Amino acid sequence: MNVTPVIPRSTQTLTRVGVIGGGQLAWMMGGAARDLGLSLIVQTPHGSDPAVPFAADTVLAAIEDAGATAELAKRCDVITFENEFIDLDALSVLAQSGVCFRPRLEALAPLLDKFDQLCQLRDLGIPVPRFEALTRVGGDGDPDIDHGLGYPVVLKARRHGYDGQGTFIIPDAETLARTWAKFGYPPMLLQEFVPFERELAAIAARSVAGDVAIFPIVETVQEDQVCHRVIAPANIAADAAASMDAIARTLLKGLDVVGVFGIEFFLTADGRILVNEIAPRTHNSGHFSLDACETSQFEQHLRAVCGLPLGNPSLKCGGAVMVNLLGFEFAKSDDLQKREQLAAIPRAKVHWYGKTESRPGRKLGHVTVLIDADNPDIRQAEAEAIARRVEAIWYEK
Incomplete structure (x- = not known):
């Protein structure tokens, strides 16, 4: 594990952090920002959003509003993200004018669409489930839903799906056709159904200097594609944990990113490890770190995006x-x-x-x-x- 000791606050280079999004993830950054002597400025649509009372300043606007983000940029040194619901093209114009985004927008670009994300992971040599794009090609008749992934199959919205929204376990061709039709035949992702033994996750951070720190691998328990509980550390073999650690390092280095990423895995009965999805931000599977680790995922993310050395991600309890x-x-x-x-x-x-x-x-x-x-x-x-x-x-x- 590559971890650098804590340095005095006086040597920090960036102290005003803008966050696009003001929900609970930004709220949990608030305590870490205070402890590090940082100012948190959030862009969020409602004054009642969780992070607003804990932010040093607020831009009240939709998170897709690039004009509001331009105003946010005037009040901070670096901008990061609470979620992926952003207008990447509009933000790219701001980046070209010198606004500092971390993670960098070029790294986010292939991750926001779930089909593109799996293509990117595959190209980095990271093991993923088999997948196909589901796209309607011309005509007014019933679309062709033939694919080579078998049934059951997983149907996913390519953008804006979270907490199980936009994810469906499809038992047969008839259900696939009916479900796709219900949404008006948009481009979607088909992913093979993996009969996993466990669902696991890793929170991984990469600093401006390229150092990487991985939190303990955890087991996640999902119901209806929504996480209900997380157990840390996961009760798995050491070689499986080492493989996931290596995958996380390959991912962060391959994308050349700065910040915290949440990585979701399947562990199959025959010992295979597959990456299901990644989230380019702090993640629900890492909330345990607030109380159980030497450094929380929220402090770690702020350390990374502000140019500080990473903290120790180890557990401070069993x-x-x-x-x-x-x-x-x-x-x-x-x-x-x-x-x-x-x-x-x-x-x-x-x-x-x-x-x-x-x-x-x-x-x-x-x-x-x-x-x-x-x-x-x-x-x-x-x-x-x-x-x-x-x-x-x-x-x-």
Whole structure:
């Protein structure tokens, strides 16, 4: 692991960080920015968005508004991203005028479209599931949906899909045709269905100097393509963890990026490791690091984009389990009573994002519980038991 010691704040080169997006990821950067002596300026559409109360300054505008980003650039030294919902062409004009974006826009360009992303990963020699583009070619009749990936198959929106939105497990050709038609036959991605043994993830950071630091590999547990819990570290063989570490390094170096990336993997029953998707930003699978690691993913990202040395990503405890607090109904509530019950769990820390409305699947917060056990099997069992306890409180099971 290539990690450089912390340096005094006085030697920082960039201190004003612009963030496009003001949701919970930017909110969690707020505490790290304060501790590092940095100013966070966010571009976000609503004054009620989570990061606004914790930002030094705010540009209230849609995140795709490049004119607002030009104003943001006047108030900061470097601009980074909370999400991928950006107008890349418009931002490129700003970059040509000298605005500093990290990660650089040229590296983001092949990643925002999921088909292009898989092509880029394949070209870097990174193992990915088999995939094809689903594109309608002329005519008014029924489109040709023949493909070579078999069934079931995974259908994905190429842009703007997150938290399971825009991802469908398709059992047969009839369902594929019906689902594609429902969206009006836009270009989409078909990806082979991988009968994985586990879903895993890595948070990886690369500095301006080219140093790379990888957080512990974690196991993610998904339901309906939405992450419900994360167990750190993953209970996997050392060679599998080493392979994912190597893939992450290849990816960040190959793209020549600066900042934190979230990388999602499949581990198959026969030991193959495939990259499912990457996110060019801080990621839900790394939230455990706020409480369980020497350096959080949010501090690490700020260190990277500001030109500071990377911090130590190692665990400072035996392990941890993080459970997302997802909305399960349309309501307005701060769920204070449930949060107090969760906070009473030994070694638990509740992070509440301050959103005013709940809806099914919306991420309202998360809770992380630290675990002392060093034995991987005991730690795994304890993490699963804690997760069930958290979910029983939150969902009133």
